[in-house]
Amino acid sequence: MAEDLVQDTFFSALKSLSGFQGKSHEKTWLTAILKRKIIDFYRKKSTSNEVSLVDSDDHFTNDGMMKGGWAKEKAPKKWSSEAHDAMESAEFMSILQKCISHLPQKWASCFILSTVEEMESKEVCKELDITASNMWVILHRARLQLRDCIEKGW
Amino acid sequence: MISCEESTFLSSKHQHVKPSFGERIKQFMHLLMCVYCRRFSNQIQQIDKAIHNLNKNAVEANIKLTTQQKQKMEELLQNSSKH
Structure with a gap:
């Protein structure tokens, strides 16, 4: 590409x-x-496709006393110090790429332009034609999913 | 007290913009008591930093086109100029 x-x-x-x-x-x-x-x-x-943000929301509990708290199986685990060192490696690069490809396209575009291309948030909103608050929600969801995916791919 | 969902939202947002005073207080209080959100915050910072470094390394690696790639482009260019 x-x-x-x-x-x-x-x-x-x-x-x-x-x-x-x-x-x-x-x-x-x-x-x-x-x-x-x-x-x-x-x-x-x-x-190309608009994804509802609510549907994929399974990182947090939806009701009860702990509403908005981490869902049991999604709560971040401690990363080993080896994992931390390996983040500069080619292996990490391939995991990252794979995990980004699992994201809905709109999220991936938003995340890549913001972090990889290091574009200003205003510019990203303009290019993708989304509001600022929409962008923060997308980046939040994208990071939740990415972090989880990286943890499992390790 | 904000929820873990709100706290992680702020962690993500603050990778791009400075927190407001209120946000900083809310976030500080939450992170003080919640180990999972502390981990989340640290780990996404690590991920962003790794991406930034990969970017930097790619620029320094000074990647060049292979002869094969150059030839392919040359052919394509010649074909397109004929039309």
């Missing part, structure tokens, strides 16, 4: 070569086009 986006970037650049005034460095120009391609890629993905 990364390769496709890079290829696409060169195509677009060549097509609009006449529009390039040479005011900025070629690298800056190409990076800007690539950045746009990445955002568009995740934006397109995120519009």
